[in-house]
Amino acid sequence: MDAEKFVQNIKSYCELRGIKPTVACRESGVGTSFINNVERGQTPSVAKVQMLADYLGVTTSELLGEKQPATGEGDLSPDVSSVLDAYQQATPELRAAVRRVLGIDDP
Numbered sequence: 001m002d003a004e005k006f007v008q009n010i011k012s013y014c015e016l017r018g019i020k021p022t023v024a025c026r027e028s029g030v031g032t033s034f035i036n037n038v039e040r041g042q043t044p045s046v047a048k049v050q051m052l053a054d055y056l057g058v059t060t061s062e063l064l065g066e067k068q069p070a071t072g073e074g075d076l077s078p079d080v081s082s083v084l085d086a087y088q089q090a091t092p093e094l095r096a097a098v099r100r101v102l103g104i105d106d107p
Contacts, residue, residue, distance in 0.1 A: 003038050005065040010035060012084040013056045013063065015095075018104040028055030 014021045025034040030048040038044055046060075053063045060066075087095060 001043065001064060003041070006063065007035055007038055009063050009065050009084075010052065010056075012088060013058055016084060016087055016104075017056065018099050024055055025052065028052045 010024070011021050014024045017024075021035055022032050026032050028051045030044070030052050034044065034048065034052070049060050049063060053060045056063065087098065090098070
C-alpha cells in the first residue's frame, strides 16, 4: 500500500464532497487519528479502509489508488484521478460551483 497516495486520495475525495478529512474519519467510524496513524506508518485494517470507502462512496481500490481489474474498456482509475486533479487545481470559485451542481454543502 502506498500510504502517501492513500492519504492524498482520502483528502481528495473529502474535498470533492466538501467535508474535512477528520470529519469523514470520525463519522465513518475509523477514528479521528486514522490519517495520522497511516502517515506514521501504521497499516490500516481492511475493515477500516472499507468503512471509510463506504462513507465516501468509493471503492476500496479507488481509495487505495489501486488499479481496477481490466474491464475491456480500459482502466477507470486514471479517469477518477484526472477529475480529482482538475478539481484540486481549480479556483475556489470553480470548486464552489462544482459542489453546488453536485448538491454538496460547502465545508
